[in-house]
Amino acid sequence: MSPTTLFVQQLINGLSLGGMYALLALGFTLIYGILELINFAHFSVFLVGSFIGMWTLEAFGLSGQNVIMTGLPLIGVLLAAFVVSMFSCGVLGVVIERYSLRPLRNVTGPMAMITTIGVSYILFNIILLGAGADTKNFPNPLPELRFHILGAVLDVRVLLIWVVSGSLMLGLWFFVQRSRLGKAMRATAQDPDAARMMGVDVDRVILIAFFAGSALAGAAGLIFGLYYNFTSYIIGYTAGLRAFTAAVLGGIGNVPGAMLGGLIIGLIESLGGQYVAVKWTDVIIFSILVLVLVFRPTGLLGTLAPQKS
């Protein structure tokens, strides 16, 4: 493999990694933008989404070893899986917000964040106890399609990730910037009391943000399974930390920032792995996290909401 091809291939790898992180970071950053809360539970919702996606696909008769579908049945099945995953995760997010976070909304300090750690533990342990610790084979209905660019291989799944992430991001962006509800969200993010006085039902807005963010996590979970063809109880952990770093890097609370951040982290992971060593990837990424938080906490693209004092 020529050095150019190698470089291009790692670039493509980085982009697909980045797409996954961006997708995960999107929902996370949406919730942070509204509540200024680091929601650890988000990444467990992602995990739940991938399992629900797997069970949905299995319910359609797809399981384990590759079953290739094409055309309408494929699209129908995928759509069903997306709808089920996103909706159930959205509901899960709403339940989490309503019962474990809303009571703590006015409490200062790290209490709410600690609660999300607890919720995250509860969720992934339920999966662990229920489904076991082993890696699960995820149904693979997608066709094997590869393109070649400069000698490097581009799998159709990479396109899938980017198409889906991109559309979700655009959709979210328009929603937040153009719709009334989006405006209400931005208002709530900037000053909940003022928003309330302007007639915004802050509680409802927050619930909707949680629904949307968690639905995005569910979508990310399903895409993860479709892309990697496996899932297990542990997927939320490392992917979560990287997605979190991506969100912070791009500008926490900032939707395009999550995409940009995801891209950069993905590229760092692939190019760092290639030209340094994979065993230092985590150290590199955490160092970036620390540096960004210390020297430029608003991230590359700035934050949606000004920092609480």
Added chain:
Amino acid sequence: MASETTSTVTTPASRAAIRSGTLRRYGAQAGMVAVLLVALLFPIVNGNAGDIDAVANALAFAALALGLNIVVGFAGLLDLGYAAFFAIGAYTYGILSSWQLQPAWSSFWQPFAWLDLVQKVTQGDTSVVHFTLSFWIALPLSAAVAAFFGVLFGAPTLRLRGDYLAIVTLGFGEIVPIVVRNWASLTNGAAGLNGVAPPNLFGYNFGVEITPYYYVAVAIVGLLIFVSSRLRDSRIGRAWMALRDDSIAASTAGVDLTRYKLLAFALGASFAGMTGTFYIAKLQTATPDMFMFPVSVMILVMIVLGGLGSVWGVVVGAIFLQLLQSWFLPAMSGWLHSVGNLVGSPWLQQIQLAQSIELIFGIILVVMMLYRRDGLIPATRKQKALSFEQQNAQVGESHGFRMSGIVREEGSAVPALEIKGVTVRFGGLVALKSVDLTVPPGGVLAVIGPNGSGKSTLFNVVTGLTTAESGSIRLFGEEIIGLPPHKIARKGIARTFQNLRLFTNLTVMDNVLIGQHSRLHTGPLGAVLRFPRVRAEEAKARERVIEIIANFGNRLLPRADQNVAALSYANRRRVEISRALATNPRILLLDEPTAGMNPAETLELAQQIKDLHKLGLTIIVIEHKLDVVVRLADTVVVLDHGEKIAEGKPDEVRRNEEVLRAYLGRNAQAGSAGIAA
């Protein structure tokens, strides 16, 4: 009641408070003796080595919980990577007391060999160094090494807010085990250290016999409980809790935030470092897998369960959770297995309750945060309610404000405060535009203006909370612009806040005592050892506080040991003013001190401010109530949109056209009737 200005004031109410405190102390001491007896006798009563080991492990985690309690409970800094310090302490001892490192022998090592820190080992014709660091030396050494890393990891977090701080500490907590794993030449990597030497006491080698380790654990936990309690009840602990509850107010009251945050990180880390050495000496091996994120989370769960900030609470929480997972749940599982055998249910026979323990911990975190944030054994115990009489006592007559220690500075040529050309910008908004202001020593200046005119910003820039783009601020001739708030407080500027910034989890006494912080000198060592000088200093500070709050009659005195959150709004204002006075200020900045008070209280406070003025204190007041302004001020300054638009005697300013326009809008008719008296 109030006697002459400098002597101690005790009232029947405060004497009763002191007495009940003493009784509680004796009860607590008896309890502690009982616990100590149980701890000492436990291995004798229960000879099972497995059980003793389980309790020794639980004690190690109690020590870790005490350390994290300092960082999270006292200082309010959420550290999610605490296990890193545990690892550092463990590997410090592990590497220096095993065969892991074998550098070639040279004469450089000879002095260390004389000190018994290394040994020369000859194999064939080569000699290598064998590290033989004694366990007893390693205990304080690891504490120091871990403290160093505590400062190193804490330094980047100083300016971060709570959740970001947590994430950075999480990052460091992830990095340390990875480095340990990858740096195999130093740590033997993932395989773990071989042959870490057990402790040796006067020739007795601990080996694998568990009982001596158990007693060392008891000693360590006892020591750390002692140190924690002493720190908590000292100037250091107060400073931490102040910075936890309201770091802005703490800094303007004289607490050096950087220093105390780093101190919390360092001391918290040192507890973990020492415990790491103990843990590894008992185990005689160490692997990087022992120090990952779940360990940090578990210690957090322990202190949340026990009670953030509560010394005994976290000990109980840690021991309970450790024993739950290593003793109770396996025992229950075993019991269920036996039942399963009897009943013939394979599910019961296979059940492992310990598997669900992470689930239980998650539930504990959520439930505690929602329903019992203070933990099982809260740090602040419920105070006795005031008696009926105390609550309904007639407000005592004002005797005029009496306070010692104010230096009369009027007549000095140097102005107390001289502000020249100060401009403050927030992004595109100019909050203060080239403002000039002079306050003579002993004078009273009132700053008025419509909302958003920059009054509070002015205070913020004087006290160092906001940076000025340009200009100069001189305090009795000394340039203070650009200094951090605690240094400015030390130099003699004290302030109150428009929206009240009290330390909501502390008592009235503690709130006001924080004001004395910069005037006291006790450091952590003194706080722990409580030298006579330290005790005297504390007592004197408390006397000073009583002296100040006594001026508010029986509003604050009977409530000295009450949590400020229980006080009425007006009383809380008084506490804040007392705190400002406790800093022995030369200039007092009051930001709307009478806000929320009824006319009678307003009048009373205005009179008290006048008394302070009479004593010689220089005062600057932001006020909306113009009758107060007229009563108090020598000079009035009017700000509008960040600019000074008028200055002069109160009556002059009242009639000033520009001022009227600023308050009432362009179409207002000028006239003395314009502004309500």
Added chain:
Amino acid sequence: MLTRRAAGKLIAGAAASTTLAGAGFRSALAANKVIKIGITLPLTGADAEGANRIKYGALLAIKQANDSNAVKGYTLVPVILNNATTTAGQYDPAQAATNARKLVADPEVMTAIGPEMSGDGKAMSAIYSEANIATITPASTNPDITNPKYASEYRPAHDHAAVYFRTVATDAYQGPYMANYYSDVLKVKTVYLLDDSGAYGVGLADAFEGQAKAKGMKVLGRDRLNPTEADYTVSLTKIKGLNPDGLYYGGVMGAGAKLVKQAYGILPTAMVKGGGDGLLAPEMLTAVGFPAAEGWYCTIAAPHLTQNPKVQPFVKLYESTYHTQPDDYAVTAYDAGLVITAALASLVNAGKPITRANVREAIQTSKTPTLQGVVSFDQNGDIVNKIISVFQVVKNTDYPLTDIIHQFKYIGTAPTS
């Protein structure tokens, strides 16, 4: 307050009921005396899956011993202790040490099976040594624990008598013998190494690397996989770029499953791909499956298992009793149980008293026919028979695609030098 009282009640209740239940259990078999066998494994957390399979293997052997009354006059009672804690999220050496002490404190415990993790073994060995309790580990492969160089650390008592016995060959054999196989049989000249950051995987890869270099193979590079991470395409792309003849993976299925799956799309089929006994596990067939797993080599420290007539019934019985297929370590655990049973039986038949010292001695000198062949131990406790068998995943359409016996094809033994 509530919690303390409840906790107190809990202890009292557990203690009382355990005694009662224990008495009940024992009274049911009043005729027999009891020999307790400790089973110490990380039964919860990250390693739970494999640990439970090992447990079942051991339990099956004990159950069969009891059912056939192999040790006359005695009932073998397993004492199952969990070496993992939630605090660690996986195996915890401190908990392992506590468990060892617990076993030592119980006078009815004569011997033990376990631990699985070498980190636990390092913490337990000296404690067992003090009490002269022999333990047989089916999976701990770090050579240091039985290395005579560290005898004073890991078996300080009783004249450094071995207490840490193994029914599995250490990394010192598995890795290097496979390196020999790569070099001599597969003619691999350049190799790339991966490990999964765990103690077993790192040790195995280290051992392979050392021997590979000694054999003149060029090690093009080495890297580390994070088992909690999902995506290994970066490493695989890097390896593809270097184009070695072969790839060797030291580690277990946590990272292994993802590695094998993702390698399929990236690495050329011609490249030799292999790993240690961590890869001989059901996940290779269930989570990875065909075509991805096809062609991967793995090893097992035993002669050709599949030809042994006892193996098939064992697998069937194991599967029907525990509803999962055994992996390599389940086999070695079962064999450990067989060794203990035989040792105890020999003592009873010779009329010797059942004491820890006697049991240890009996195990030390035992020669037991097992699924792996005849198992005996050297004076360090290591298994004498160091045959490393090489298997390859080859699709066998005559059998179900998840059949662990038939989808791993026996290729031959690895050369010893």
